[in-house]
Amino acid sequence: MIETERLLLREYTPDDFDALYEIVSDPETMAHYPAPFDEERTRRWIDWNFENYAKYGFGLWAAVLKETGEFIGDCGLTLQNIDGEMLPEIGYHIHKKYWRRGFAKEAAQAVRDWTFLNTKYNVLYSYMKYTNEGSWRTAMANGMKKVKEYPDPKNTISYAFAITREEWRRAVLSFRKLTDFGRDIMYSILKDAYSFDERCAQCWDGNWRETDDFFFDHPEIADKYGFATCFNGEPIGFICWDPRNRPEYVEIGHNAIRTAWKGNGFGKAQLTEALRRIREYAGLKEIRVRTNSNLIAPRNYESVGFVLYDRKENPGETAFSGDDLYYRIQLQREQMGNA
Numbered sequence: 409m410i411e412t413e414r415l416l417l418r419e420y421t422p423d424d425f426d427a428l429y430e431i432v433s434d435p436e437t438m439a440h441y442p443a444p445f446d447e448e449r450t451r452r453w454i455d456w457n458f459e460n461y462a463k464y465g466f467g468l469w470a471a472v473l474k475e476t477g478e479f480i481g482d483c484g485l486t487l488q489n490i491d492g493e494m495l496p497e498i499g500y501h502i503h504k505k506y507w508r509r510g511f512a513k514e515a516a517q518a519v520r521d522w523t524f525l526n527t528k529y530n531v532l533y534s535y536m537k538y539t540n541e542g543s544w545r546t547a548m549a550n551g552m553k554k555v556k557e558y559p560d561p562k563n564t565i566s567y568a569f570a571i572t573r574e575e576w577r578r579a580v581l582s583f584r585k586l587t588d589f590g591r592d593i594m595y596s597i598l599k600d601a602y603s604f605d606e607r608c609a610q611c612w613d614g615n616w617r618e619t620d621d622f623f624f625d626h627p628e629i630a631d632k633y634g635f636a637t638c639f640n641g642e643p644i645g646f647i648c649w650d651p652r653n654r655p656e657y658v659e660i661g662h663n664a665i666r667t668a669w670k671g672n673g674f675g676k677a678q679l680t681e682a683l684r685r686i687r688e689y690a691g692l693k694e695i696r697v698r699t700n701s702n703l704i705a706p707r708n709y710e711s712v713g714f715v716l717y718d719r720k721e722n723p724g725e726t727a728f729s730g731d732d733l734y735y736r737i738q739l740q741r742e743q744m745g746n747a
């Protein structure tokens with residue numbers, strides 16, 4: 409089940425037949441299809457989606473108004489033949505009495521986000537008959553660009569629109585001031601990001617609290633030396649750094665992504681943005697970070713160019729701490745390399 413501001417997207421049930429039939433049997437709604445659907449074709453549409461759910465774990469989902477439960481159309485992901493290739497496609501159909509109120513856009517964006525978060529597909533498509541302006545404008549509103557125009561016996565000419573995973577990341581992620589959010593935001597992100605092992609909170613809860621208090625007691629520091637990473641405006645991570653040893657080095661401090669959002673390249677995007685900002689300090693020699701061999705973070709640092717330069721056994725508060733790992737990026741070496 410996917411929830412948006414106004415809609416729930418849920419699996420079809422046989423009871424949706426009448427409401428669906430009203431939409432897909434309407435000649436105006438189906439103007440860009442070979443023909444409106446009869447009852448038989450409508451039944452097959454629902455059955456085809458039952459098969460999709462069973463086979464792939466996705467399909468077209470019924471779109472119902474959250475407030476009343478009214479069925480107003482469908483939107484979802486199916487595999488479609490687009491110019492000879494079976495490709496993941498976002499499709500949408502909305503009852504005409506609800507057109508031009510942003511419902512297709514709202515549903516399609518939620519399906520796009522669901523798909524990138526829950527499947528391995530790296531490119532998502534929408535395709536339509538070239539005359540179907542409502543459909544291709546919805547694809548554009550969903551961050552897609554036209555990638556193909558091809559002869560299609562069913563549609564005369566079809567347009568294919570697409571969005572890549574990287575384009576999606578850029579569309580959904582934004583970097584905002586920590587003080588746009590309330591006190592506690594850093595603490596709650598840290599608690600969540602380290603929830604994979606309860607010993608983290610046992611060791612570091614006090615430190616997380618102090619970090620949050622320090623930044624919110626000194627908002628001018630919070631907003632200069634850190635930022636929140638947001639997914640569709642909701643804060644899902646943050647990073648901060650300590651600039652006091654400039655120009656010798658700047659040290660990255662906390663760097664965390666909420667558990668539910670891990671594994672999507674958001675940590676890398678956050679770190680890349682922090683490095684971009686830190687590299688702007690004139691004459692800076694090094695960017696450093698200390699991490700722990702027990703965490704997933706070392707890979708995160710290596711993937712953006714950090715190099716391990718020291719490793720120390722951690723006398724550690726607890727037995728679960730791994731070794732301390734010291735990473736750096738040497739900026740002057742980079743500059744010499746570029747010259």
Ligand SMILES: CC(C)(COP(=O)(O)OP(=O)(O)OC[C@H]1O[C@@H](n2cnc3c(N)ncnc32)[C@H](O)[C@@H]1OP(=O)(O)O)[C@@H](O)C(=O)NCCC(=O)NCCS
Binds near residue numbers: 440506507545
């Ligand atoms: C295509 C369809 C789903 C759009 O539904 P909708 O809820 O009216 O779409 P939205 O209100 O979310 O609009 C999304 C975007 O498309 C634009 N748009 C929608 N219908 C449009 C039209 N007829 N002409 C021009 N632009 C249109 C909107 O302005 C909006 O763009 P914006 O965000 O830049 O302002 C709806 O017209 C429909 O159900 N058509 C019949 C079924 C169909 O053809 N599905 C697609 C099969 S390929």
